[in-house]
Amino acid sequence: MSSPTHGDEPSRNDDSLDALLGDLETASKLPAKRRQVSVKPTVERTASALYDKGAAPDELARFVDLLTSGPPRNHLDQASLGALIRSLYPAGKVDDETVLKVIGALGHGQLKPALPLQSLLLRWLVMVYHLLQNPGILGQAYGVLFNLLDTAALRPQLCHLLALVTRRKHVKPFRIQAILALSRQTGNDPPLVGLLRVFKNYYPEIIVGDATRGRAATFKHPDLEWRKRLDEIQQSQLERRDESGPRNGFSVNHVLSRPMKGAKASLLPAVHTQHAQENSVTLEEIDGVEAFVQNLEKIELPTQLVAVLADPLLQKLLLLRPDAEGFSRVSNWVTACMSDVASGDADINLLLDMIDVIHAYTINTRVFSPVLSTFFRFLFTIWNGSDKRDLVLETLSYAPLKDFKESYTSLFQPLENAILNNTPESQLSLLKFYTLLLRRWTIILLSEEDLDSAPVEAVTALNVHVKKLALTLTQTSPKISTYLSILDFYDANVAMVSEPKLLKHVEITIPHAFVVYILHFSYSLVVVSRLCGLLAAYKRGWEMLMTQVPPLRGLTLHERQQISTFNGCLMDICNCLWRGRAFITTDLNAQGCRIPRSLEPKLNGYLRKIDSSMPLASVFGLSYSPVFGLQAISCLREMEEEEILKGELHARHAGPVTQNSLIQLGHKGGLVLSWNAYRAGVLRHLEAKGLPGVPELLYKTMKNLMKEKQ
Template structure:
């Protein structure tokens, strides 16, 4: 008997309890298993089972358990999937079939096969059973499972499955079983594909008619899946229901939303309301006849109205929305009736709307600027910062005084390090939005160049402060996120005339260069490679007919300072000359000469064969050494039959010469370094190679030759 439904118990909790009880003998259980199974079956019959719940139940009866046959049969009969059945569940079901002490009983296996037949039409990919054809066919020697197996095989059999050895096996089983109807029925399916091959009496006699085993079960499954589709559609977030008016379900005790819903009360007979639109086709056909709703501010939370106003935009509509928002925010500032929950709900809705339009309403910006000085920097941080990322480009002095300085004070009030990282993430998002805005404008904005330069300089100082306070990989990643955005700005063909190249501070570069994270070093090198390309384009000779606006000039000392970064990186990784200052533009990684000398003496004292400048090369570097030796090991494994000795590591120019003389791998020093770069690219660390190839042009030629 099915127990009444209890909405307070979720299906996942019930299945969890059932999983625990199923592994215990009946005498050791603290709950009555029949009651628990009835609750699960009631829930499954009423609402269907999600893929996760279905997979959990399949695990119960395909693995060893202590449940009785009646309970297992009841569970299998109520396995109503709410969506299409994924491949993994089909594989588990088939994997539970067969002979063996740990397999389910034959009666349970027969029930499983029957369930598989009933859900065949709702499988996510019916080809998965085709791939399991051999497994199912080889179980035909089990007479108990034969009727259900023949039914399944009749559904999935295609011409490619009909093979001589299977025909022979079926004929043998048919003779042994005395023309069993299921076998005769399957043989007739085979005969349909090869009527000239299968002849004689093997297809004579009464054959099974393979029809759906339970039409009522099939009808209930269809109802469950149709209801699930409707619930899923109605339960999607507003941004997903782009061609239906968003309707929020009402519930007792739930306060109404601060935003009105779409409602049209003044429609005419010839017009169409948004509430009548159900799909994109009707929206397009009726676009010119659609009557705007009573309150246009509903556009903030309704995606269909957003599209409608975007296609039929007007200044009056924008003013109506802005006036409503201004009145709402002023009411919040002037009275205490509007609670924090309501204002946060409004700001969250505004964020979704702003992300859609890429424009922050002026009323919202005015409110945020009024609110930030008294804000604690914690409540709704992601929403507030997300909205401010869409602030339009103005003078940097005005922006900093009115918005950014109060924002920094709020975010840095409690946890300084977390606040600094949040600030840098905000400046990165702001730069992203400004980039999108500039690309969408037919002409450049006068303040853009100066404002972006000031922002990058300000964020660079913030990055320096972060590095001083924390040395985690996540903090370094946040800094690199920002500089990847600046690199994208200065290398974009359209924005090159607008955005000046602002190089990162040397302290930031070298602090990130000498970390122990491969990802950090690789990303840093990729950023430097993009900066180098930007400088090359900016310093290249311009055509005589190019305008002054398209030309950017940089002082020679400024460019040489950046070239010093490149020289230092190449000296560390490629030339084994770390901290060298005699090369053109080399900065020696800003390490004072007396410190370099002291470190060099210390390293020499540890091992006379070591030198400080070589410790940062591919072979010795803490970041690259494991990849470098792994590359050599791969080469040695490929040439295992041709070499007598393996390299002990680390690899040096001299050790490669000695290795070749001793019958080891023949590998030139230059080819080794180039091979390590290629190997790092294959392992996902392509940034170092990008910088090396762009800085030393001969490497690009060598790489192309190596590929050939």
């Protein structure tokens, strides 16, 4: 809805939540003196509408935007905003973005809401905690919330929320000390004592004495009546969703029949059986799995078998009792629809409506019949490449495993021509499609008893084809999300490499070397960790082929050509991370990360301007790397915290850690730690953080680490 000018009145004739919210958004932009009507009636009607039905996720996001805006951008009075917060019942899940907006509105500042409103927002988070789509999001913001405890107006609600969120990993010595100090300052404030008791549950040997003996908050639910109404709204939404679909997968779905757009306005029929025999059973009579199983052989096929495209029960019946005539009728119906569009009797909207039906049919039956290939080839000639793209790609991912050249010419190339429009988004959609396709083909091959006659060459051809696409994407869309999508594809690829049954027949195809180096030098810890884990899995695959006795099979020419490239990638990554020899080319197999030699003096010159004592070959190691530096120093801090608790540490390391700095630190009364022990500790720290890729690769590649691991 467009915003009115200063003299306009907000809409008063529409009590839908969307319209009321629009009125509030408009009113919030005007000071009270410039409004021609009072905003309070609108607030009351909005609160009533929220009480009746709750706020859908998109409406909830708009409400949170409104409620978290500070005074310069929001001229609604505190009483109105408070009433809205108290009535903010979510009708669905609360997503991460909504939670982060609330957290971002906390604290002091001119752009922040007033502290009483912040207190209400925290109380609201406590009451909807069980509805968070991702409860872990609050754990990620734990430090932000904890640092607000010194704000007295927020402390009771903050302590309650932190008590819900706190896990062992959040209980740190410095936080214990901070709460103890704050508790002493506030005269053993009950909420703080209650939070401290939660901490004590994890470390009773540390928190001792009188710290937790005072009066403590019990952290009860803030408003049980509010929670009761919220549960009613949630239950109502759940029942409404159930009524919009079939009762269960073993009963006829009478609501799936729906009109389709086009000149003829053709109709997908519902399941209906005419001329049933006396001793037969119709599908309409089946109401559960027991009835379906007991009468499987007696069930009469419905009159119009094209209903199989929409009805799950009929799909199950035709899977267990295949009927050639039934599938023929489906093919004829799809062909007739295409003929209507080709002749001009219907427009492309008919085909777009058919996509919904065909998609549901395909994912339920796992059958991609030949007529669907014809249908999609025809669609691609008139499709804009964006309408219902996700449904089209997911349906096509069930394409059968056969000769890749044939599949590419008849289906995948027309798809690429229709989708690709010189944008990274279209390339990324194509990559995600090929990832789905590879996963489906893996499942097909794993289910085959005899792979000698299976068209396994199609998998190698697909990998070679996507290799170029992945390299292109690193240039057109150098973003973390793109890198993760590339890794998704190669995760699907390495799943085959990890299966001896498949490795015996499928060639190993590694990513392009430039893709490996680009991902390795990305600024995402997750990307680098996943890449290293991927390379470790590939290394296991090579070892299975080359060292297993008896051998699975011999290496193909294609695989022999990749070995030196793969070994070079491994050596370069180990040189960067572990050996302090980045960009070296003199080592066996090392390729210097394939950077131009002319670039090294420029990098050295840049580095000397920052720190003349920092060698270029070492800046990508665990201590100095911008990706691993935080994890490395966090690991060292944890080691130091353990020594502090024992009372045996007299000096801390300033960081970053080097071999010489550790020696000097030990002489000054700091942590006594060898260089190798420190780096091994960092690897263990990464594993504990759910980032096992780098340790896995290094333990798999570095001989001295292999011995230590054993």
